[in-house]
Amino acid sequence: MKKLGFGLMRLPLIDEKSKEVNIEKFKELVDYYMSKGYNYFDTAHTYLNGNSEKSIKEVLVSRYPRDSFYLASKLPIFNLEKEEDMEKIFNEQLDRCGVKYFDYYMLHNLSTKHYQKCINFNAFNFIEKMKNEGKIKHIGISCHDSPDFLDEILEQHPEIEFVQLQINYLDWNDKIIQSKGIYEVSCKYNKPIIIMEGLKGGALANLPEKAKNIIQEYDRDNSIVSWSFRYNLSLNNILVILSGMNKMEDLIENINIFESFSPLNKNDYSMLNKVSKSITDDIEIKCTGCEYCINHCSQLIDIPKFFNLYNSQKLLDQSHSIGMYYRNYITKNNKKASDCIKCGKCIDYCPQKINIPKELEKVVKVFE
Structure with a gap:
């Protein structure tokens, strides 16, 4: 598959409160995306109050052959109350999306907080069972947690085939998100990575003025957004990079960036380090992390x-x-x-x- 994935958490909406999707605008986006040879779609049970999964049935599944696209969804561990909920939710997802199987399926937002629930409900066994029944092609996890936690999970569960992680140049050395650390753990276990938050929810497309000036003084030919995608595309072991695209101009720009990709060089990395430093230098609470407190x-x-x-x-x-x-x-x-x-x-x-x-x-x- 091509490496630009369509994230379905931020779709064009008719109503912000109800999260009703603008189907006609969504169709235009999907049609253009598919016409350029891209075909990976990422949704989840909780996205847009369930309307993300429902709309993909109408916009994609009912209009394109099933073997022409890859569809990923996720099991909301954080919403489970009993073990039986897993099969109920999974079947609901198949019905919502109008499919008989998911190409990629994850335990959603697996974390230290919810890990015990996974154990109590046998969540890993459940998704492996669904795979054995042909209802899932590849099983994985999405994770917002520490490298140590991810290492523990991948060591204990070799059946996990891929991981979905938050990786971008600003979070690479962040002490909490630790993109570098979780990336290295994934490579250690040779697990393909799906990147989420490559633009940090759009924040890296709307940089503070000082950070923006550093990029533009270095190179005025490439857009601010392109540096984020080129950073992630320059990494090894990347399966796909997700982007939430709800405007045609954003979709077109992203595709152009991916089609014209060239890896970063030493000077490029140095420039992006300066951008990151300029952002983090402007912190509001001047804590140095010494931990004396x-x-x-x-x-x-x-x-x-x-x-x-x-x-x-x-x-x-x-x-x-x-x-x-x-x-x-x-x-x-x-x-x-x-x-x-x-x-x-x-x-x-x-x-x-x-x-x-x-x-x-x-x-x-x-x-x-």
């Missing part, structure tokens, strides 16, 4: 990680994506920013003299 917090709150998430969200307005890390990874031990009792002990040990309890209130307001 943690040792003196009576609640054992992982303060630097919360500040890192908050800064990322404020810089690029990434509340949805960053919020997953807050819920699934950072608060895995049930220690949230709101657990702060405002004793103030942490302030005495902060080299930056940050008013930590006051800043944690900002984290609570954003994520809780």
Whole structure:
């Protein structure tokens, strides 16, 4: 398959509140995308209140031969209440999409927080059973968690054939998202990678002015967006790179970028490192991550990680994506920013003299 995948979480809508999809506009996008030889579609049970899966039946499945496209969906582990829910939801997804099988199927947003539920409900056994019955061609996971967690999963479950991960040049060295770390773990186990959030939810297409100027001074011929895609296309072991395309001009631009791709060179990487640094230098909470505060917090709150998430969200307005890390990874031990009792002990040990309890209130307001 070609490497530009159509992410179906952000489709053209008629109504934002009900998440009703604009079918005619969606048809135009799919028809153009397919006409250029691209054919990978990624949806999920929860996307657009279920309307993503429903609309793909009308726009794609009923209009194109089944063997002309690849369709991926996901099992919402976070919404399961009992083991029987898995088969019920899976059958509902097949019906919604109008297919007899999924080409790629994942445990959705597998994380430290939900892993015990996977074990209790035998979720890995379930998707493997569906594969053996011919209802899934390839089984995998999508994951917003640490490299250590991903390593544990891939070691314990060799049946997993691929992984879907958040990877982009800004998150490559991020202390929370750790794109580099999760990429390296996937390569260690030789698992093909589907990249999500390559544009960080669109944020890397709308950079702060200082970051944008660095790119444009370096090269005015290529678009801001092209650097994100070229960065990911330059990686090894990549199966497909997803993009949520709800406008024709965005779809056309993306296809042109993929068709004219050339790998990054040493100077290109250096430039993108400067872009990343210019973004992270403008953080709101001047935490250096020294962790002195943690040792003196009576609640054992992982303060630097919360500040890192908050800064990322404020810089690029990434509340949805960053919020997953807050819920699934950072608060895995049930220690949230709101657990702060405002004793103030942490302030005495902060080299930056940050008013930590006051800043944690900002984290609570954003994520809780």
